[in-house]
Structure formats: structure tokens, C-alpha cells
Amino acid sequence: MSRRREHAHRTRPREAPAAALPEAEGLVREQGVRGGIGVGQLDLDGLDGAVLSLAPAPGGPPVARGEVYVLVRLRGRPVGTVLGRVGPGEDAAEVLAAAARKQLAGHVPPDAARSAPPVRPPRATVVVATRERAGQLARALDSLLAQDHPDHEIVVVDNNPVTAQTRELVEGGYAAHGVRYVREPVPGLAAAHNRGVAVARGTVVAFTDDDVVADPHWLGALTAPFAADPSLGCTTGLILPARLTTPAQILLESHGGFTKGFAPRRFDPARPPADEPLFPFTAGRFGSGANMAFRAAALRAVGGFDPATGTGTPARGGDDLYAFARTVVAGHGLRYTPEALVWHHHRETWQDLEDQAYGYGAGLTAYLTALLARRPALLPALLARLPRGLAHARAISAHRTAGTQSVPGAHGTQDYPWPRVLSRLERRGMLYGPLGYLRARHRVRGLRPPWETGR
Incomplete structure (x- = not known):
């Protein structure tokens, strides 16, 4: 889930961190x-x-x-x-x-080193939403300009800017390489992403963050599946830490980070996976917003991202989860491909980790609220899964002391350390999420996707 930017309307949790950092260390x-x-x-x-x-x-x-x-x-x-x-x-x-x-040993298939037959990926637009982080953005853009995808464009969406730094960065050098600058005045990551979708010229729209470095093969690997599978609506890829230098960074990665493993996987709405009893409501298992792509027509057809979700709104997050679930509910397949790799620069401080923990919880329940608000017919299915859902929420937010695993822990095992203060913040965020979403929705009431209004 994409929760790392310094957007407006940021709601900081109020929790005394005095004993937390020693616990983390x-x-x-x-x-x-x-x-x-x-x-x-x-x-x-x-x-x-x-x-x-x-x-x-x-x-x-x-x-x-x-x-x-x-x-x-x-x-x-x-x-x-x-x-x-x-x-x-x-x-x-x-x-x-x-x-x-x-x-x-025993975890890698014998043919893992074999390369798949090359497939020409469809034309793609890469959208990078940002706000007042020109230094990090430059690093990300350098990696995007080095992509081996044969036909793509890059769009930078400047979300509710207060300075001209981002515009000056793009227009002062990157525009000469074809990077486009777009301004979105409505605060929030989802609104910024919708602006990118509105101006995209590609058949596929890929999204990444301003705090990543993309592998040169990232975009080709992320978008090629669309050429081979007409029913595919969304793809996600592998996210690894670029640095592990502070206790906060190590704990975040030990908590699972953003990695979804190394096995390619397809999620089919017509055949729900047997090992995902909460499908499609545990959308976080599909991937994260720093590494995702959508068939542009499919994303526009479902209304894009809910502008009342995401970083920069009172909802604190959930924009990517909403888009994943909404795409699957509409009948499109979703594919996770680990060959589509980006390196993410985790935030370094304890306060950052507190914000992320709270945002994880808030974004999860905000996205579920958004999904039900937009698709009330899903309520019976959600209620049927509620007991397992509550157990899942308790498990992912539980306090854990260090186990037998090394740091970073094996992703998805829930056998990693997670300090008590972060567990409390994550659960507090879950309680707040629905309220945050309703507040955010009130602020953007009447706002329609920009491709529908031409604004």
C-alpha cells in the first residue's frame, strides 16, 4: 500500500514513543x-x-x-x-x-533460470504522483528513463503543490526526455492518480512512487502480461528495500515490508483461490501501490481510484487496495509477477514507522468502507467473511517479540518482531479508518473522475 508521501491533511497518531525506540532496537x-x-x-x-x-x-x-x-x-x-x-x-x-x-534449496523450481519467450508489451504510461520531494523524484525519474520498454511515456503528477520545485525539476531537464508535468490541485494520492489516468496515452497505465528506483526491466515485465491475457485488468510486482540502515527500516521489512514473494500468481474472480478465504477483500495480498499497472480502459470503467482514499486524505490510505478489489469485482483478472522489480527507500525514523503503522490500519478499513459505499451489493459477502476477517486483522496487527527467524523475516509468516506500540497504533488506525473515509468523502463530494468531466 502506498503510504509514504508528505501530502496535505496528514493526520499524525498521538502516541508517546518514549519507550518504543528502545523496544524496536x-x-x-x-x-x-x-x-x-x-x-x-x-x-x-x-x-x-x-x-x-x-x-x-x-x-x-x-x-x-x-x-x-x-x-x-x-x-x-x-x-x-x-x-x-x-x-x-x-x-x-x-x-x-x-x-x-x-x-x-527446495524453494526454487528447477527451471527458474529459464527465460520466458519474449513478448512485446503494450504501449504504457508511467504515472508518478509526488508532492514537494524533488530530490527523491529525480532519482526515480532517472531509473524510469532507463527502462527497456519499447514504447512508454512518463507523467509526473504534482499533487496540491505549495512550491514550484517539482515543476522546475521536470521542465528544467526531464521534459527534454519526454517527461510530462501535470498539476492536480485536489489533495490526495487517489486524486493525483486519477489525474494521471486522465492524461495517459498508453493502453496500460503503470504507477510507482517517487521514493523508488525501478529495475531496468520493471516496466516491460509489469506490462507484458496484458499482451498475453486479454482478460487481465491489473498487474503488480516485487518491491524490495533499497536500504536497511536504521531499526525502523529493518522492523518495517521484518513486518513483511511490501514484498509478496517470488512465485508468479494469477487471481481469477471466477475461481477464487482456495488459500485466500477472504478473497477479494484482502486486497493487500495482491500487491502494493508502488508497483502496479492497470489496463487503462478497465480502470476508467470502474471509476478509477476513489478520491476519498489514499495518503493526503483523512482516510490515510487504501487507494491501491480499493483499485485492486474494484477491478477484480468487475470481473478482471489480476497477476503478480516478481520479475517486475522496484527498490523502495523505506522511511528512516521511528515517527515515520508510527505513521505507517497507523496508516496501515486506517487504510485497510477505509478501503473496505469505500468498497461497500460504492458497491453495497458486496455487503452480504463481506459479512459472511467477517469472523475470519477479524481474526486476520488481529493476526496482522498483533504484538510479537523476536522469534527464531533472522531479520528481515520471511514474508507472510507472521513470525517477525512487531513492537507493542506499533500494534496498538495499527489497531487504532483500523478503528479510525471508516470515520476517516467518511470525512474524506464529504470533502470530495460531487467530484467525478477527470476523464468524465474534461477538467
Whole structure:
């Protein structure tokens, strides 16, 4: 879920953090991590093959001794992440390759290194919504200009700006490379995304954030499935941490971060997955807003993003979850593809982590409220799933001390550390979410998608 920007109308939770940071640091120390964790990417010629390369995450320092979290690739294809410790004088590549072979054994299909037949992806528009973060935006745009997608455009949507920094950045250099600047005065991430959808020229509209660095193959991998599957309405991709230098960053990634695993998956509304009893209401399992794409016609047909959701509104989040669920409910398939990779710069401070925890909870229930408000016929299905839904909400927000896993933890296992103060904030956010959505909806009442009004 995309919750990282400094948009207007930000509602900060009121919770005394005095004891929280020591608790967070203690949980990280219990997991055997006493400083920051290096982040890198290791490419192998097969899981038992030779090391092809070891490189840092984009823009990061060289992989050195100490704890190192690496993305493991097999001939360029992402297949997993491992945590290893490189001692003084040791060869980092060999140590991490040994860790990969041990930790990923039995979890990587034998044909994982085999490349899929090339498919020409459809024409795409990349939308990046931003507000007053020109420095981070420049880093993201540099990576988007390096994409190997053969036919795409980039649109920057400046959401409710108070300075001209973003416009000056785009028009002062990036416009010469075809990047378009658009201003959206209505505060909120969903309104900004809808503005991008309105001006998009691509058959597919992809979205990412201003705090990511996109892999050069990201856009091609994210959009190619639309060419092969006419019933597909949405795709999502892999999000990995670009840095793990502070306790807040490590805890966020240990809590699951934004990663949805390394197995491609298709969610079909006609055949609900047996292992997803809450489908389609647990839309967060599909992906996150920093790495998603939609067939433009399908997204416009369902009304786009609900402007009363998302960062920058009283709802605090849920814009991406709403779009995922709304697309699936309309009968379109959704595909998760881990080869579509972006590196996300997690926020660094404890206050940031508190805001995120509260926003996670608020965004979840705000999105459910939005879905029911827009589609009341879904109420019986939601009520039927309510007991399991409450159990799921308690599980994902529960306080946990450090377990036996290394940090970062295995995603989706719910066996990672999560401080009590963050658990409380997440649950408080869940209680607040419906109210936040109703407040936000009151502010944007009468607002229609810009492609319908021509505004």
C-alpha cells in the first residue's frame, strides 16, 4: 500500500514513543543484527552454479562484511532473498552464494533460470504522483528513463503543490526526455492518480512512487502480461528495500515490508483461490501501490481510484487496495509477477514507522468502507467473511517479540518482531479508518473522475 508521501491533511497518531525506540532496537538486537544491514543483489548461473555477479542495491554502498540482505537472481531472474553474515577477510560473493544455496534449496523450481519467450508489451504510461520531494523524484525519474520498454511515456503528477520545485525539476531537464508535468490541485494520492489516468496515452497505465528506483526491466515485465491475457485488468510486482540502515527500516521489512514473494500468481474472480478465504477483500495480498499497472480502459470503467482514499486524505490510505478489489469485482483478472522489480527507500525514523503503522490500519478499513459505499451489493459477502476477517486483522496487527527467524523475516509468516506500540497504533488506525473515509468523502463530494468531466 502506498503510504509514504508528505501530502496535505496528514493526520499524525498521538502516541508517546518514549519507550518504543528502545523496544524496536532490542527486537533487532535479539535477532542478531547489531547495526545496519547491507543490501545487495547476487546473480547465479543456477542455484548450484557459479557466481555471475554481486552488486549493491541501486545507489547503495558496495557489499562489505557484516549482515547482508541480498536479492538472489538466477541469470537475472529474481528467485528469493537471503540474509548472510560476511566475516573479516571472507569473500562476500562466495559466502552469500553458500547462504543462497542453503536457504533457498527446495524453494526454487528447477527451471527458474529459464527465460520466458519474449513478448512485446503494450504501449504504457508511467504515472508518478509526488508532492514537494524533488530530490527523491529525480532519482526515480532517472531509473524510469532507463527502462527497456519499447514504447512508454512518463507523467509526473504534482499533487496540491505549495512550491514550484517539482515543476522546475521536470521542465528544467526531464521534459527534454519526454517527461510530462501535470498539476492536480485536489489533495490526495487517489486524486493525483486519477489525474494521471486522465492524461495517459498508453493502453496500460503503470504507477510507482517517487521514493523508488525501478529495475531496468520493471516496466516491460509489469506490462507484458496484458499482451498475453486479454482478460487481465491489473498487474503488480516485487518491491524490495533499497536500504536497511536504521531499526525502523529493518522492523518495517521484518513486518513483511511490501514484498509478496517470488512465485508468479494469477487471481481469477471466477475461481477464487482456495488459500485466500477472504478473497477479494484482502486486497493487500495482491500487491502494493508502488508497483502496479492497470489496463487503462478497465480502470476508467470502474471509476478509477476513489478520491476519498489514499495518503493526503483523512482516510490515510487504501487507494491501491480499493483499485485492486474494484477491478477484480468487475470481473478482471489480476497477476503478480516478481520479475517486475522496484527498490523502495523505506522511511528512516521511528515517527515515520508510527505513521505507517497507523496508516496501515486506517487504510485497510477505509478501503473496505469505500468498497461497500460504492458497491453495497458486496455487503452480504463481506459479512459472511467477517469472523475470519477479524481474526486476520488481529493476526496482522498483533504484538510479537523476536522469534527464531533472522531479520528481515520471511514474508507472510507472521513470525517477525512487531513492537507493542506499533500494534496498538495499527489497531487504532483500523478503528479510525471508516470515520476517516467518511470525512474524506464529504470533502470530495460531487467530484467525478477527470476523464468524465474534461477538467
